[in-house]
Amino acid sequence: MEDPTEQSLWRPLHELLGRMDAEIGRIYTDREITGLKPTYVRELLQLHFRGPMTITELADALGRTHSALSQKVSAMRTAGLVRTVPGADARSKQVTLTAKSKKLVDLLAAEWRATEAAIAELEAELPYPMSQVVRDVEAALVRKSFHDRIAEKLGKQQ
Incomplete structure (x- = not known):
């Protein structure tokens, strides 16, 4: 491994x-x-x-x-x-x-x-401000939480 x-x-x-x-x-x-x-x-x-x-x-x-x-x-x-x-x-x-x-x-x-x-x-x-990156990540995490994204990936590995 x-x-x-x-x-x-x-x-x-x-x-x-x-x-x-x-x-x-x-x-x-x-x-x-x-x-x-x-x-x-x-x-x-x-x-x-x-x-x-x-x-x-x-x-x-x-x-x-x-x-x-x-x-x-x-x-x-x-x-x-x-x-x-x-x-x-x-x-x-x-x-x-x-x-x-x-x-x-x-x-x-x-x-x-x-x-x-x-x-x-x-x-x-910067071409894409860091504060905008944060807002975009937060919006994506509202749609699907980080926990759910990780759990989903773990489920696919088992």
């Missing part, structure tokens, strides 16, 4: 996004900011603009699962970017910005805007 991971239509997209995230990360490195990852910025800005939130509230605001946000909050807490305190009930935790991340908020908002402007510039150079 051959290794199926040697072929991938998906990998180039993941690698491209990884390279783009790494380039954003260089912005933080250039400014000697430690512990900050590009994947934390949206959460930090949400907490800044909306105020402290429970993990559930933050997950809902971002369209993520509680489990995924809980793991991310833990990593951001380790990096010194957020802190958690008991919430209104014993099962919830309130997430707040630390002094370290409060100092970064202006830069993070500016970087977000600059990143969006850079993406718009990049899209203008």
Whole structure:
């Protein structure tokens, strides 16, 4: 049997996004900011603009699962970017910005805007904008889910 991971239509997209995230990360490195990852910025800005939130509230605001946000909050807490305190009930935790991340908020908002402007510039150079690709893929997945497409292919193999 051959290794199926040697072929991938998906990998180039993941690698491209990884390279783009790494380039954003260089912005933080250039400014000697430690512990900050590009994947934390949206959460930090949400907490800044909306105020402290429970993990559930933050997950809902971002369209993520509680489990995924809980793991991310833990990593951001380790990096010194957020802190958690008991919430209104014993099962919830309130997430707040630390002094370290409060100092970064202006830069993070500016970087977000600059990143969006850079993406718009990049899209203008392309014959088919990335944002249109996303909309087209989403529309195709409304017609038939990714799960159903994979399950169908698995059914044909058995």
